[in-house]
Structures are given as C-alpha cells and as structure tokens.
Amino acid sequence: MKKILFPTDFSEAANNAFVYALHLAKHLDARIVTLHVYEMPVVDYIDVPAYLMEVYDTVELANFENYKSQIPILRNIASQNQCDEVQIDSVLLDGDLVNSILQLVKTDNIDFVVMGTKGATGATETFLGTSTADVMTRTDALVLAVPEKSRFMQIKKIAFTTRFREKDLPALKKLLPLAKAFGAQIDCLYIKTPSTDVKDVVVADWELLMKNENVRFHIVENQDVEHSILDFIDNQDIDLLALLNHKRGFFEGLFHKSMTKKLAFHCSVPILAIHD
Known part of the structure; x- marks a missing residue:
C-alpha cells in the first residue's frame, strides 16, 4: 500500500491541503500519515537538569494534547469528503520540520508528501514557502504543494x-x-x-x-x-501542474517574489514536484 505523508500545523491552509491528501489516498488506495513537528524551547537553566526536564515534559505534553484534539477534526474532514475508509495514522515529533519530513520519507518509504502553502508576504519569501520548496528539492518522493486558495475539484x-x-x-x-x-x-x-x-x-x-x-x-x-x-x-x-525538478533551487527561482502578484490571482492549482 502506498503512503502519503501529510505535515500539518493545524492551520486552515493545512486542512485545505488535507482534502487533496484524502482524495489522493482514496484514488491510489493509499494510507495517510499525518505529521506534526514542534521544537523544544531553548532554556538557559543548564545547571538545573530537573527543572529543564520539567519544562520539556510540559511542552511535550501540551503538544501531544493539542495534536490529539486535532485528530477528530481531520476525521471529520475525511467524513465530509466521503473518505471515511482512508486509513489515517498520526505521528508527533520534536525537531526541525524539513529534516523530520526527509527522515520519515526514507524510513517509512513515503510515496507522496502533501503540504499546504501560503502566499508570499515578506520581501524575499517565495510563493511556495521556504519549507515546501526545500522539501521539493531534497526528497525523491513526489511532493504536492497545495496553495491556500485551492479548493479540491475532481482532477481532470x-x-x-x-x-x-x-x-x-x-x-x-x-x-x-x-x-x-x-x-x-x-x-x-x-x-x-x-x-x-x-x-x-x-x-x-x-x-x-x-x-x-x-x-x-x-x-x-x-x-x-x-x-x-x-x-x-x-x-x-x-487542475494540477506537474514540474520536473531540474536542480536545487529550481522551485524557489520559479516562484520568486517578483511573480507574487500574478500568482496570487492565477496560480490556485496544486503543484506536483517530480524528480529525475
């Protein structure tokens, strides 16, 4: 069975991309692995290991409870899209988002990565977002980037x-x-x-x-x-744009800030990155 990795930050853009992940799983007879990554805070109390562990335990528990509360929401989205039969697993990790994704792709034999993206807001930010573009250029899995303005329609x-x-x-x-x-x-x-x-x-x-x-x-x-x-x-x-990744940085260059205005109006379809 194929596997689809779905990194989420519980945002509206991520939930929107989840609909694409669901239909992809349904059509390919695949299962979805949802992933939430959080980073431990930097604490200066290095001489108080007991206190440090207490801080870490509190942060870890809070993230676990938050993730657990989001799972019924994802299940509800699946039900609303007639995808109740899709198998959904959940993973919670501490660390860096991109590195966690790349590691899971290797260890879990992931076939697709589906990520929600937001439009550029900063002076140098790319349209696809730095994390998504980075994953696109560093993994052999097929990566589907779903702009926040996309709404799932049957892919024809x-x-x-x-x-x-x-x-x-x-x-x-x-x-x-x-x-x-x-x-x-x-x-x-x-x-x-x-x-x-x-x-x-x-x-x-x-x-x-x-x-x-x-x-x-x-x-x-x-x-x-x-x-x-x-x-x-x-x-x-x-309904979907597929691009062959020619080299590292290809996607960052293709959707640079200089094209943001046009993309904001026109590029509302998901982008699938394929590696040679």
Missing part, C-alpha cells in the same frame, strides 16, 4: 512542463499512474523560447510513445516561460 487535466529531454520521459511515466487513477488527461507543455529548440522528430517520437495514453502535446512560443505556464493553466482549465 494535468499539465506537465517539458523540454522533450531524455530525462523528462521517466518523469512523465511516473505521472501516468496518477492520471489514470483520476481518469485525467495529461497536457504536455513545451514553451519554445529563442534560446531553446526541439527537433520535430523528437516530438514525433514522444507522440508515438504515448499514442495509447491519454496524453496531449502543446508547443507555445514565448520567451517568458513562467507567465506562459500560468496562462496555459488558465486557458486550458488545468
């Missing part, structure tokens, strides 16, 4: 950005089972810029390979890659 169309490179093909093949589970169409999008070019024979080869799949190919000529992707999402009624 998935956009996959490509440059028709050899390493893009395995990523597309990873996407096929997800699309089939939802009965969705994959729209492969290539943004042709003055500095890039793909031979017609390569495109023809891809079309031949995918002739029996529900995959469509689109070539758009524009030097502004990011805005072209967003326009395609709008014009084609895309």
Whole structure:
C-alpha cells in the first residue's frame, strides 16, 4: 500500500491541503500519515537538569494534547469528503520540520508528501514557502504543494512542463499512474523560447510513445516561460501542474517574489514536484 505523508500545523491552509491528501489516498488506495513537528524551547537553566526536564515534559505534553484534539477534526474532514475508509495514522515529533519530513520519507518509504502553502508576504519569501520548496528539492518522493486558495475539484487535466529531454520521459511515466487513477488527461507543455529548440522528430517520437495514453502535446512560443505556464493553466482549465525538478533551487527561482502578484490571482492549482 502506498503512503502519503501529510505535515500539518493545524492551520486552515493545512486542512485545505488535507482534502487533496484524502482524495489522493482514496484514488491510489493509499494510507495517510499525518505529521506534526514542534521544537523544544531553548532554556538557559543548564545547571538545573530537573527543572529543564520539567519544562520539556510540559511542552511535550501540551503538544501531544493539542495534536490529539486535532485528530477528530481531520476525521471529520475525511467524513465530509466521503473518505471515511482512508486509513489515517498520526505521528508527533520534536525537531526541525524539513529534516523530520526527509527522515520519515526514507524510513517509512513515503510515496507522496502533501503540504499546504501560503502566499508570499515578506520581501524575499517565495510563493511556495521556504519549507515546501526545500522539501521539493531534497526528497525523491513526489511532493504536492497545495496553495491556500485551492479548493479540491475532481482532477481532470494535468499539465506537465517539458523540454522533450531524455530525462523528462521517466518523469512523465511516473505521472501516468496518477492520471489514470483520476481518469485525467495529461497536457504536455513545451514553451519554445529563442534560446531553446526541439527537433520535430523528437516530438514525433514522444507522440508515438504515448499514442495509447491519454496524453496531449502543446508547443507555445514565448520567451517568458513562467507567465506562459500560468496562462496555459488558465486557458486550458488545468487542475494540477506537474514540474520536473531540474536542480536545487529550481522551485524557489520559479516562484520568486517578483511573480507574487500574478500568482496570487492565477496560480490556485496544486503543484506536483517530480524528480529525475
């Protein structure tokens, strides 16, 4: 059975993303592992170990009680979305959020990570949020980032950005089972810029390979890659955007503060990070 890791801070954005995790689990016959991570306070009473342990025990108990109180809320969200049958496990950890996620992905053989995200508010903050972008670039699991403005709709169309490179093909093949589970169409999008070019024979080869799949190919000529992707999402009624992570920092650069205004209005679909 596949596993979906769902980190949560109990916020509205996280609960919204949980709906996506539920439907993903339902369609893939997977179980969800909810994760809440908290950090112990830095205490200066290093010479009073008994007092220090008392502080830690109090913090740990408070976080446990808080997490326990949130579980019925998650169960209720599952019931409201007709996902009562989805198995949900709960994990509470002390430590750093990103490192805890990366560790669980390895030790628990996690297939997907689903995270809720918020829009940029600071001068240098990325749209996806630093934690989500960091997880996207540091794990081999598929990472689904759900913007707070997203509201779950049946996934019917998935956009996959490509440059028709050899390493893009395995990523597309990873996407096929997800699309089939939802009965969705994959729209492969290539943004042709003055500095890039793909031979017609390569495109023809891809079309031949995918002739029996529900995959469509689109070539758009524009030097502004990011805005072209967003326009395609709008014009084609895309429900999910899948991107191949080319290198560390790719997602931070793609959704930098300079695009916040446009993203705030247009990028309300979840983003799936796939690794090569």
